Amino acid sequence: MRMPVLKVSQLNRYVKSQLEGDPRLKEVYVAGEIGTLTANQRSGHLYFTLRDDMSAIKAVMFAGNAMQLKFMPQSGLAVVARGAATLYERDGAFQLMVSELMLDGAGAQGFAFEKQKQLLAAKGYFDAHKKRAIPYNPATVGVVTSDSGAALHDIISVITRKNPTVQLLLAPAVVQGPEAPASIASAIAALNRDGRSEVLIVGRGGGSAEDLWAFNAEAVVRAVAESRIPTISAVGHETDIALCDLAADLRAATPTAAAELAVADRAQLVERLAQRSNMLKNAIAHQLVLKERLLLEKKSAEPLKNPRFFINKNRQRLNNLIESMYNLSQSEIANRFEPVARRAALLDSLSPLRVLARGYCIAAKDGRPVISAEDLHKGDIITLRLHEGGAAAVIQSIAAEGEKL
Amino acid sequence: MTFEQALTRLDEITALLSNGSTSLEQSLALYAEGASLIESCTQQLNDAKTKIEKLFPEKEGPSDAI
Numbered sequence: 001m002r003m004p005v006l007k008v009s010q011l012n013r014y015v016k017s018q019l020e021g022d023p024r025l026k027e028v029y030v031a032g033e034i035g036t037l038t039a040n041q042r043s044g045h046l047y048f049t050l051r052d053d054m055s056a057i058k059a060v061m062f063a064g065n066a067m068q069l070k071f072m073p074q075s076g077l078a079v080v081a082r083g084a085a086t087l088y089e090r091d092g093a094f095q096l097m098v099s100e101l102m103l104d105g106a107g108a109q110g111f112a113f114e115k116q117k118q119l120l121a122a123k124g125y126f127d128a129h130k131k132r133a134i135p136y137n138p139a140t141v142g143v144v145t146s147d148s149g150a151a152l153h154d155i156i157s158v159i160t161r162k163n164p165t166v167q168l169l170l171a172p173a174v175v176q177g178p179e180a181p182a183s184i185a186s187a188i189a190a191l192n193r194d195g196r197s198e199v200l201i202v203g204r205g206g207g208s209a210e211d212l213w214a215f216n217a218e219a220v221v222r223a224v225a226e227s228r229i230p231t232i233s234a235v236g237h238e239t240d241i242a243l244c245d246l247a248a249d250l251r252a253a254t255p256t257a258a259a260e261l262a263v264a265d266r267a268q269l270v271e272r273l274a275q276r277s278n279m280l281k282n283a284i285a286h287q288l289v290l291k292e293r294l295l296l297e298k299k300s301a302e303p304l305k306n307p308r309f310f311i312n313k314n315r316q317r318l319n320n321l322i323e324s325m326y327n328l329s330q331s332e333i334a335n336r337f338e339p340v341a342r343r344a345a346l347l348d349s350l351s352p353l354r355v356l357a358r359g360y361c362i363a364a365k366d367g368r369p370v371i372s373a374e375d376l377h378k379g380d381i382i383t384l385r386l387h388e389g390g391a392a393a394v395i396q397s398i399a400a401e402g403e404k405l
Numbered sequence: 406m407t408f409e410q411a412l413t414r415l416d417e418i419t420a421l422l423s424n425g426s427t428s429l430e431q432s433l434a435l436y437a438e439g440a441s442l443i444e445s446c447t448q449q450l451n452d453a454k455t456k457i458e459k460l461f462p463e464k465e466g467p468s469d470a471i
Contacts, residue, residue, distance in 0.1 A: 139407040164453035283422035284436040
């Protein structure tokens, strides 16, 4: 039986699809030395070979990725390439399509760093939504670093200068070497247990990549990510990035910068306090003005403004009452007096004095009425009471009963 | 009470006084409270001297002031 005969292009396409179908070849890190290298001036693509002491592979890095390079690749450099193994169909050439190129040494570190980063990212330690805000003015700051390092000295001096109201809680840790990760993690845990710190600074001063390696360890990254207290990470110098930085709520370039970020400036606090003090004074002053205005309003209400108004009003009422009582009593009196008046009139009509009106008069001697002529003597003086007025008379002659004068 | 807590309380007091719904007695009591908060915060700022305390994560023992 004869095997089917393939065209070259069929074979190449098949091998290419086989390569590209293998997930392990989609992303590989390959360490080697750069052999021949050409840069296409027009397109910006890089073509080179990567080799070790036994083998070589063709590699291509397209312009988009090549532009991201932080160094000039050149023949003889030890590098780590990240990329996909594939086949260039036209030439049947097995090649590495490089997306990232790192210098080895740093390259090997970078490779391990990348791997660790992916591993820890997958565990959610770097999730952006877990980041918390750093409090503006913490009263207590926890510090995890070596208690003999320059970092601690820098942190203390910045905080003492910037805001001496802050209390520092130091949790010393071993920051390099094999015990470092556990030591740093347990210091972070201790500060969390203590609970007084409102923010933590975790870090150390500059050093070699190996010195800083503890801050990439999972124990440290987990401790930082799981800290209930917001954490500022400050590892090494400006250019050093540790996984601890990615897990922290805030990354500071250096321990000094971390201290600057952690605490508020005392001068600003003084100013804020002064502002509050003014606001409070204004508020109470405003409040007092309001109350005073309210009082004035009440005072200017009619009864308080003119108290006589009420007195006069009531006096008027009283007068009216008195008058009506008086009127009432007058008519009452009149009513009561009416029968008396009637009797008085009757009595009056019977009075002997009434007779005088008809021309009679009453003669009296020594204040007693003269009833009989016998009581009189010639020359006696008698008084005469007339209807109107009276007179005195001298008796000239007397006539007895039945006699003529 | 921390400095920040004191400022938060001061803001509350100022807001209460500003909206004018408190009685005169309440207003004066609030003002007195605010004034004493300002006093203690000022003291806090003036008397400040960084306190440093050491925790020993290895031993679960008491901490040392240095």
